[in-house]
Amino acid sequence: MEYTGAEIVLNCLKEQGVNTIFGYPGGAVIPLYDALFNYHQDFLHVLTCHEQGAVHAADGYARSTGKAGVCFATSGPGATNTVTGIATAYMDSVPLVVFTGQVPQSLLGRDSFQEIDITAVTFPITKYNYLVKSIEDLPSIIREAFRTAMSGRKGPVLIDIPKNIFTAKGEYITISMFTEGKKTAPVDDNLLWEAVKAIDVSKKPVIYAGGGVIHAGAEPELWELAKKASIPVANTLMSLGCFPMNHPLSLGLVGMHGHKETNLAVTESDLIIAVGARFSDRVIGTKDKFAPGARIIHIDIDGSEIGKNKEVDFPLEGNVKDTLKALADKVCEKDRSRWLSSIRSLAPKVKQQPDAFSPANILALAQRIVGTDSIIVTEVGQHQMWAAQYCRVDSPRRFLTSGGLGTMGYGLGASIGAQIANPDKKVLHIAGDGSFRMNCNELATVSKYRLPIITLLFNNGSLGMVRQWQDLFQEKRYSQTDLTDDVDYMKLASAYRLNGAKAENLAQLREALFKAISSEKATIVECMIDKETGVYPIVPPGMPIDNMLTGR
Amino acid sequence: MEKLLVAKVSNEIDVLMRVSGIIRRKGFSMKSIHMEQATENQANLKIMLSYQDKSVDQLMNQIKKYNDVYEVSIV
Numbered sequence: 228m229e230y231t232g233a234e235i236v237l238n239c240l241k242e243q244g245v246n247t248i249f250g251y252p253g254g255a256v257i258p259l260y261d262a263l264f265n266y267h268q269d270f271l272h273v274l275t276c277h278e279q280g281a282v283h284a285a286d287g288y289a290r291s292t293g294k295a296g297v298c299f300a301t302s303g304p305g306a307t308n309t310v311t312g313i314a315t316a317y318m319d320s321v322p323l324v325v326f327t328g329q330v331p332q333s334l335l336g337r338d339s340f341q342e343i344d345i346t347a348v349t350f351p352i353t354k355y356n357y358l359v360k361s362i363e364d365l366p367s368i369i370r371e372a373f374r375t376a377m378s379g380r381k382g383p384v385l386i387d388i389p390k391n392i393f394t395a396k397g398e399y400i401t402i403s404m405f406t407e408g409k410k411t412a413p414v415d416d417n418l419l420w421e422a423v424k425a426i427d428v429s430k431k432p433v434i435y436a437g438g439g440v441i442h443a444g445a446e447p448e449l450w451e452l453a454k455k456a457s458i459p460v461a462n463t464l465m466s467l468g469c470f471p472m473n474h475p476l477s478l479g480l481v482g483m484h485g486h487k488e489t490n491l492a493v494t495e496s497d498l499i500i501a502v503g504a505r506f507s508d509r510v511i512g513t514k515d516k517f518a519p520g521a522r523i524i525h526i527d528i529d530g531s532e533i534g535k536n537k538e539v540d541f542p543l544e545g546n547v548k549d550t551l552k553a554l555a556d557k558v559c560e561k562d563r564s565r566w567l568s569s570i571r572s573l574a575p576k577v578k579q580q581p582d583a584f585s586p587a588n589i590l591a592l593a594q595r596i597v598g599t600d601s602i603i604v605t606e607v608g609q610h611q612m613w614a615a616q617y618c619r620v621d622s623p624r625r626f627l628t629s630g631g632l633g634t635m636g637y638g639l640g641a642s643i644g645a646q647i648a649n650p651d652k653k654v655l656h657i658a659g660d661g662s663f664r665m666n667c668n669e670l671a672t673v674s675k676y677r678l679p680i681i682t683l684l685f686n687n688g689s690l691g692m693v694r695q696w697q698d699l700f701q702e703k704r705y706s707q708t709d710l711t712d713d714v715d716y717m718k719l720a721s722a723y724r725l726n727g728a729k730a731e732n733l734a735q736l737r738e739a740l741f742k743a744i745s746s747e748k749a750t751i752v753e754c755m756i757d758k759e760t761g762v763y764p765i766v767p768p769g770m771p772i773d774n775m776l777t778g779r
Numbered sequence: 780m781e782k783l784l785v786a787k788v789s790n791e792i793d794v795l796m797r798v799s800g801i802i803r804r805k806g807f808s809m810k811s812i813h814m815e816q817a818t819e820n821q822a823n824l825k826i827m828l829s830y831q832d833k834s835v836d837q838l839m840n841q842i843k844k845y846n847d848v849y850e851v852s853i854v
Contacts (some may be wrong), residue, residue, distance in 0.1 A: 346793070351804065353799075358793075377844060425837075531844060534834075534837070535837055
């Protein structure tokens with residue numbers, strides 16, 4: 228049957244199982260939005276305040292569900308506003324399909340109004356991108372885009388569609404289901420057996436789990452391997468939730484702000500099993516001193532990651548889920564209680580003051596009240612690292628954070644996407660005042676869609692993480708990191724018709740959170756904290772990860 | 780060191796931008812570049828790479844990932 232290009236886009240989305248779109252209209256996408264008017268029963272279109280918010284929301288939707296997030300934006304500024312969101316998704320391997328409108332083909336290359344060459348702009352931050360040149364190509368491009376976004380190592384794909392293609396007519400035949408991407412070849416059996424032998428003879432192994440475990444849905448296989456061979460699991464920021472944190476084998480966060488015993492365990496280990504992780508500088512500190520006495524097994528679906536940042540002894544390129552399963556089947560059952568207890572003995576004895584209005588106590592209380600099965604979404608900075616250190620995340624897709632790009636302003640948009648995708652779950656948005664200011668315009672979206680997101684705003688009146696670096700490494704020269712108290716966040720909340728509460732101690736916080744939960748309305752809970760409160764441990768940049776500063 | 784990269788690619792300018800972009804980002808230099816249409820949809824791409832202290836395998840692994848690169852090797 229004949230359809231317009233705009234209708235073909237929407238039909239293809241239906242065919243891919245898409246029912247939620249985040250976007251913002253504009254001149255070049257007027258025909259697309261016109262068609263959407265007729266398809267309003269098929270899609271929930273979430274109108275954000277800014278295209279960056281729309282992409283972050285699509286990202287939060289994708290991370291919390293495992294499905295591809297879909298986003299619409301117009302040409303020119305609409306398209307460039309998506310860039311930070313796309314780059315955020317690219318760095319963390321999040322599947323997105325972003326549709327941008329483009330000026331009509333007759334006006335391309337003439338510096339026309341709102342014309343930008345967005346495919347050229349996004350070459351380095353997309354897994355793939357397309358400028359659609361003819362309506363005949365449109366259905367196959369959209370199908371390939373979803374396949375590309377969702378297969379192998381996931382990532383964002385952008386499709387740029389000139390306005391005249393939205394209005395042109397073309398043939399479209401429904402295809403019933405999503406076609407699978409190309410299958411990854413299984414890991415070579417000999418290599419696998421070598422890795423199995425290395426695990427069996429290892430006395431001090433550590434699993435270094437990355438976001439790839441969650442992308443692959445390989446948590447059960449990771450569990451099987453860790454349990455069977457008694458191997459402790461260290462998490463990167465991206466993998467929090469892939470292994471239950473209340474289990475004795477869980478070591479939690481590793482790296483620049485990793486737990487002391489976790490960093491020391493990795494450093495002392497004789498075998499690192501890296502799973503869907505990429506040896507980022509924030510994890511390894513310095514390449515040569517990361518696990519210096521260990522042999523390294525690296526399991527990754529993306530061959531270009533193997534050996535990129537660190538040489539490995541056993542490169543296992545392939546599907547993380549299948550490879551973990553094969554390893555779990557083949558390794559010997561082992562008791563490694565001596566290794567485990569020696570790790571435990573490295574843990575510092577922390578004397579938490581039970582009444583202190585400290586990040587640890589604030590987060591513990593918030594989780595107790597909001598529930599540990601809530602979806603935690605963070606911004607970027609000190610509060611993000613506190614959340615990674617102190618929140619208990621027991622299941623995957625419950626901790627959404629911008630790890631690779633470190634995008635301040637990610638959290639509110641991502642919370643919107645996560646709440647839209649999970650209406651029955653609580654979303655706890657953890658923010659610092661610096662990050663919150665970046666995209667707090669999206670509070671209007673929170674209000675419009677009546678999303679009961681609870682924002683836990685750590686207000687220390689400063690850009691805390693940079694300030695901490697200035698404190699530790701720049702001789703306390705606090706250049707441009709003081710925000711002062713020039714914003715009344717409670718008035719800001721009420722301007723958006725949302726609730727607000729300010730807390731200066733745990734009792735006030737408890738009351739504010741209970742009120743927020745029972746109101747079922749979005750609430751900003753502002754926690755006033757001291758700007759001298761730092762994130763510890765911290766490994767100075769470029770130092771080995773056993774070289775930790777544990778406090779001032 | 781100099782090495783010749785030979786690839787079968789899609790017959791579009793986009794692939795040239797992707798490949799030259801990643802070569803630039805990984806810090807390699809180019810001595811020469813040549814792309815020629817082979818069939819209606821395919822082109823042959825030849826790039827003479829120049830580099831020091833780098834792994835050309837890493838670069839190859841990146842280039843292999845693009846949808847519009849069908850084959851790539853170092854001669």
